[in-house]
Amino acid sequence: MSSLSRDDVAKLAALARIEMTEAELIELSSQFGMILDAVARVQDVNLDGVKPTSHPQPMLNITRPDVVAPSLSPEDALSGAPAQEDQRFRVPQILGEAE
Amino acid sequence: MSATYDEVVAKYDPVLGLEVHVELNTNSKMFCSCTTTFGAEPNTQTCPVCLALPGALPVVNEKAIESTIKIGLALNCSIAPFSRFARKNYFYPDMPKNFQISQYDEPICVDGFVDVEIETDEGPKQFRVEIERVHMEEDTGKSLHVGGATGRIHGAEYSLLDYNRAGIPLVEIVTKIVPGTGKYAPEVARAYVAELRDILRGLGVSDVKMEQGSLRCDANVSLKPMGSEVLGTRSETKNVNSLRSVERAVRGEMIRHADLLNEGKKVKQETRHFQEDTGLTRSGRSKEQAEDYRYFPEPDLIPVAPDAAWIEELRKTLPERPSIRRKRLKEEWAVPDKEMAAMINADVLDIVEATVLLGCDPTKARTWWLGEISRIANEKDVAIAELSITPADVAEVVSLIASGELTDKLARQVIEGIIGGEGNAKQVIDKRGIKVVNNDDELIAAIERACAAQPETAEKVRNGHIPAAGALIGAVMKDTKGQADAAKVRELLLGHLGQSGN
């Protein structure tokens, strides 16, 4: 029986940037055992020497030529912005530094 | 008390690792058709793809792949027959998808090297910097922090985001660890980045302007006690944006690490930020836990599998390697070692070569670019390449001197005029009314005026006291507004005062 503790779920939620309530954390951790048992069936098969499939069609080298096409107007680009200022997206203060 | 650099290198052996990010100079972005022009109004160069609007999909820029393969070839790498894009998952507001399309365990180029040469106490010495991998990825947007102190992230009240840069193709070049540089670690780091820059410029794949961020270096430094085999803990100094800073950052980190180790403290594995003004680094905000990037193959993109024919076609387009070119130019132009080093240091090799290719004498071309023009650039505190003077301008000025239409002194005025935006050499000459006064009658008239004004000095010269002539020559030059050839004035003056033959 697999399981994930409330703290495991809290760590994953932080990685996924979701602020979960205590009730959500507990509910998810209680459901996860069953779900993980079900998905862990992928480990029941002998997979030695089997290649992974990441793309359903066996295609290679799909590219586009280096040609410029018109961009969105800044009005369209910012049309969905929850807040904007000086033709830029306005966002709350950023804490961490960029990568 | 901080250790001196000599003390540091006597006790510790530095190990380098360098990661360089290069923005490619493609017309369009890595995964969409937005233009890549630098300096546009905010958010004018974005589309559903680079803004990560719901539903938008990336498609790889073919030129970016070609450029990356060329870089790999120029760095002596193997080109992978099968390579894939992967998603690097982490949240950051300047990255619209909250994942970066990059390459992970299947990069396009692996296992190369770059040889760099530096000046050591024992003369020039070559170091080999091994390349671990070269891979493709995309740049992020830019944030502007408002409120708090001068645009810094700390204390800002909010931030403004511009995604014009988001999705510009980036190539990341990662070295293996570079051991054995000893006290020359800072110089080797600098020489490596300089060599890389020259190689990339030669390939024509990037603008390689460190000051604009199209070439950015992260320097990893660690120290191990002399003779130890165990690597020390490294720090990673981010976004060091000039060659000089690369050298300073490595040196600074070596001293900082040594101080910590000498005090029995541990070096923290962390990201540091180089500060141009002090030459020191400061700690980046440390994350609570190590990021788990959850890399997986990018399902929206198809694997890249360059065939041998394509690679060979690209190999044929590679230009001469910079180190070989430098040797060739040094011989062709018969430049002394010191002068050659000065040219490389001042980054004028390309521009001098362009001038020579226009028919200019190599020594004269070098002298002008390295002398007067460098001086003006220093004064203005800009790069030579940014001045509005071209190789054609310099070639013309040199040819005007050769034909006697300009003196060296006048030529300096012309160059100043060109840089000042007054037009080309001819236009500056016209506008300023510059001309060499070669007419003997005019010069004799001026000499007579000078002698009349300083009769006692004229008398001294007439009596054989030649050094006194200087004051008279000066007066003549002043009278002719510097447009006379001083040598000629001297000759005529001495003749006029009965001292010919001297």
Next chain:
Amino acid sequence: MINKTAAEMADALSKGETTSLALTQAHLDRISAVDSKVKAFLHVDKEGALAQAASVDAKRAKGEKLSPLAGIPLALKDVLAQKGVPTTAGSKILQGWRPPYDSTVAAKLKAAGVVIVGKTNMDEFAMGSSTENSGFGPTFNPWDLTRTPGGSSGGSAAAVSSFQTPLAIGSDTGGSIRQPAALTGIVGVRPTYGAVSRYGLIAYSSSLDQAGPFGRTVLDTALLHEVIAGHDAHDATSINADVPAVVAAAKSGDVKGLKIGVIKQLQGEGYQKGVQTRFDESLKLLASLGAEIVEVDCPNFEYALAAYYLIAPSEASSNLARFDAMRYGLRVGDKDGASAEAVMNITRDAGFGREVKRRIILGTYALSSGYYDAYYGSAQKIRTLIIEDYAKAFAKADVLVSPTAPTTAYKIGEKVDDPMAMYLGDVATIPVNLAGICGMSLPAGLAEEDGLPVGFQIMAPAMQDQRLYQVGAALEAALNSKWGAPILSNAPSLGGAA
């Protein structure tokens, strides 16, 4: 008029017996009459639809050459971006967002003169099999308003089965077109992966997602398939090849000598009795038409569900990272000097529903360092084994068949607290998505025990989509003559003027 097939409507338009404006208005009236009960639509774009209808009528009046479906109303699943029209993917996190661009599917529909009357309800980000996971409330099955229409394209399926539109677009990541088609008694096709552009299709699982057509007949579905399929340079996974001749296949419907493979693993135990009965009956009908029925073995299908519920959530956890309150959509908690990070966290908790969060967490786990090989990596290998199973099966048969879903439509709320029971409903549809091939569901009759529609699934190799239509058309004709009328004629009228 609204009870006719799309092909009949197109015929009436071309003969001048009606106009697109009249046809569109009739469907808008039907929507007003019944959608308060069915709740198929999240947004009805009345003005846009009437304007497009008028424009098509004007072109027809001028004698311009028009595409076969010009002027026919259609419902678009809300997972596809339509310029200027609210597009939410069934999620509160996108409430109010109006895309500044068209998905390729929307652009192709517009170019063909198809009249998009509105955006249909769906499980949030297509995660679900009942449309109960919509952020805006469930859709109800027109056959029985206490039951679900299936999902995730439940809104589209319900719209077509309740005669609100003759055609609709859905998307199918693990069965989200075929299963609701089965549960509402209509035809739904998931085309070959890469056959229809994903550009503008809000991604759930990039390597599994595919948009496709719904219709009330096999021919109508083929006509719509032909409009939306084709290579698109904006989608790197789009197949650069001719669209299979699906319309011609739907018109021919000849199965003589065709080998039809019955997948041993996708029948029997776990399948409702009435479902199995109608499936067996359909097989006999196909045999009577001259098809050869063979049994095929796909041993690795047993692991398909597990592989799917690792791959799809993994890709989703990354695809849904962009919903972060910075550039568009919902922003919650931006006050009192809250940081961008805090606002992201709060918004994503408030904007995403339970199932979406469950899958994001599962996917984050499956990709995380130390677990990748055991979960995501193994799932990708299972995918290879399933592709190999199909390859062996297709060596023995031209098409493969199974019931579409193990049961008929279930009650709303019945499985909502039991995610595993819900996931099991996708057991027969998921292998198609993992292998990137194509599949169709068409109605095979009503189950005796509950009188609800049963779906018959046909599967064909990649880019052999025409085989689905060939077999589907044959079975449809045989079933219609057996039952004396299309199965949908048994559906309740819902009190509207049908």
